[in-house]
Amino acid sequence: MAGITFKNVVKTYDNGVTVIPDLNLEIKDKEFVVLVGPSGCGKSTTLRMIAGLEGISEGDLYIGDTLMNAVPPKSRDIAMVFQNYALYPHMTVYKNMAFALTLKKEPKEEIDRKVREAAEILGLTEYLDRKPKALSGGQRQRVALGRAMVRNPSVFLLDEPLSNLDAKLRTEMRSQISKLHKQLGTTFVYVTHDQTEAMTMGDRICVMKDGIIQQFDTPQTLYHKPCNLFVAGFIGSPQMNFIDAVVEKTDTGYAVVFGDTKVPCGREELAPYVGKEVVLGIRPEHLLGEDKDLGGTNTLTAEVDLDEMMGSETFLYFNYAGAKMIAKVPSSIVAPTGSMVTLAVDPTRIHIFDKESGEVVLN
Amino acid sequence: MQEKRTSYGRTVLAYVVLIILAFLCLFFFYILIINATRNHSQIQQGFSFIPGGSFFVNFHNVINDANIPVLSGIKNSLIVSACAAALATYFSALTAYGLYAYEFKLKRPAFIFIMLILVMPTQVSALGFIRLITQMGMMNTLWPLFLPSIAAPAVFYFMYSYMQSSLPLELVEAARIDGSSEFRTFNRIVLPIMKPAIAVQAIFTFVTTWNNFFIPALVITDNSKKTLPILIAALRSADFMKFDMGKVYMVVLISILPIIIIYILLSRYIIAGVTLGGVKE
Structure with missing residues (x-):
């Protein structure tokens, strides 16, 4: 041995x-x-x-x-x-x-x-x-x-x-x-x-x-x-979604902004990046689609390009803020191809990466 | 209906062509066999489709002719051909394996060198070869008839292409990890995989050596060491008074028999050999 x-x-x-x-x-x-x-x-x-x-x-x-x-x-x-x-x-x-x-x-x-x-x-x-x-x-x-x-x-x-x-x-x-x-x-x-x-x-x-x-x-x-x-x-399947986003300072801390979506985040690691572009990473399973999750600023609405029913879950493919994205939602959420879907980014599960170096800023 | 008739016509045509080809190929064998059963004067009278009654007389004459030692000729031919086939296939496979499985600096030049030898006719180097074996004291022995088979570029090339298609290097690596030495890997793993290629090349080398006249005629002078092709030539050039066509045909028949037997036994491999090497299995 x-x-x-x-x-x-x-x-x-x-x-x-x-x-x-x-x-x-x-x-x-x-x-x-x-x-x-x-x-x-x-x-x-x-x-x-x-x-x-x-x-x-x-x-x-x-x-x-x-x-x-x-x-x-x-x-x-x-x-x-x-x-x-x-x-x-x-x-x-x-x-x-x-x-x-x-x-x-x-x-x-x-x-x-x-x-x-x-x-x-x-x-x-x-x-x-x-x-x-x-x-x-x-x-x-x-x-x-x-x-x-x-x-x-x-x-x-x-x-x-x-x-x-x-x-x-x-x-x-x-x-x-x-x-x-x-x-x-x-x-x-x-x-x-x-x-x-x-x-x-x-x-x-x-x-x-x-x-x-x-x-x-x-x-x-x-x-x-x-x-x-x-x-x-x-690592992870389907692959993590990557979106170009900007860090903003807010009253409660910071927010990561892309498209019309603002994901609040209180972590101090973001301080040096205020006003700068970063890459936001969010796994498909951390895009939430149930009613209780929706309603905050962290939501996004997009047209479904393709829906793939996998049994217990459904993969939704869509474009948002210039990025191709996939969401993995419970199959109880019905969003056929061509329909509009609203999803929320789970603010506790986001990953931020430095745009230049690709290194992680926060997990 | 029309279609059926054309395909029928085609089949008939194919058969006719094949029958003509088969006739052209086999007719000479038929003449040979028939003439081996006829005596000298019958043969001189011209060709006949009906066998004569002198088969055993001819056979007896051949076997008992002290000047034409057919039995020892068969023995010599067998020894030389079998040794040549064994040496050519084993060492060509070994060389091919060396060039296929190992990475070394002169790999490419070595390959090109071997390929160059391939295009060199035997006659070019014959004189040098005779001088060499004379100095080595091998004149008038059987050794020079099969030892050079160790370096057989054509067999090497065949083995090399067969390895490319049928011997994954992973096997060699697996054997190395299993603790096998390089030589053992070749003998116990590579050779068995090469069996079909070896069979084919063994047959070809055997037949070529069996039929070889040029080098044995230069090297062998002793009657007891002569191979069959030299004996046949000796018979044909025998003096006019003793010339017996029946005997000549009988010796030729005897000399081709082993080849025919080998062909029949191994025809499966020979046919396979034509397509071998090119196709990845």
Whole structure:
């Protein structure tokens, strides 16, 4: 069991492109950390550096207390699950899972016990004699997990393992992987571009962009207190609404003004921004549509461009104050496309960002 | 109705063309087989569709001719062809894997160099090759007939394109993480995946080597070490008094039999080989 530490790690490819300019990251022992970000943000490279599949140009990487810079993958005590499963096509499920143990020259009975145990946990017992070709996507992914499990590694690396599965299976596997983490009590590092996977599985989430860590924190903190516009926009579905607004001083404190809407806010962090433009962030679920919420200055009225009924809630798409916005309201509120709807901005749930730097002013 | 008639006409036309093509291909085999059953004077009288009665006489003559050691010729040809097929496929796959799976500075020049060798005809380098093997003391041995197969650019290129379509590098990485050494990864993971490509190239190399006359004729002088194509040539150039066409046809028949058997057994792979490599599975 081991934590992982990146100290000023730089990754530059032979063609001179630097994908990771300076990475400092500490993953605790037994933690489930999700690396998330858009494609090309360096999350997979980071994972591959942990695995030893990519070299490190500068800086140090530790697994536990051991410096790993020059240690080959097989000596790192890690296991990895790949996006395309990477199962050996000519071997049966059993042999795929047993391969690493055979190489370690473990006794046959021991290998058999471990493989059957993992197969049992993953529900693969009846498929042990099949070849990967004869399995469905979900089963293949479980074999890939099983192959990693039997080795009992100190670090489990998963590179977008669910992206090839359909939506239903993905949800199922998500909970299976979370359960597995609890069962195994091992450090998990999971790479994904899907924020839902990140939010539901990670103990902590590391949001990356252009090789730089934007924020590394618990899902709750990322959702409630994003540190900049990028994180605020990346975490949460549908995405947070961003509106250009101006801060005004009022009798009771301050107000954030956009269009005809004035959202009161008493927080002193706004003092330096009086009269200046800021970016107001409000999540779709914090635009309230019930009668009891309406009536203040914090309301806005707009024409619904599109309404999407999702079951328990409805997504309303509209334009307001030059911004495209989405509201997520209870489906009891009926606002068909083309109708006018009035919504209130929940003043306690707004996020204000500096327009220049994109950094958060208040959450 | 009209449409049905055209499609019927097309089928008939297709069959006629195919029958003509099949006839052109198979007719020579038919002549060969028929003539192998006839004696020298019958063959000289001209062609006949009906088999003669000298099959066993011809066979007996061939087997018992001390100057034409057919049995050892078959053995030599088998050894040389099998070794060449094994070496060409294994080492070409290994080279292709090296260039496919590893990143190194001279990767591109190495690839171009191999491709350049591909366009070089054997005859150009034959003289140098003979001098080389003479100095290495390999003249008049079977070694120089199959050892050069280790460097087979065409087989390499085939393997390389097959890898591009069928060997994801993730597999190699997974094996590395599983603790497999580089060589073991090649032998236990890559080679089994390459099986279809290896089968196809093994057949082609086997047949080419089996039919090869040029290099064996230059290298082998001992009767007991001669391969079948040289023996056939020796028969044909035998002196006028002893010249027996029945024997020549019989030796040719014997020499093509193993190839025909291999073709029939592995035709599935040969057909697959035509489309192999290009299509991503």
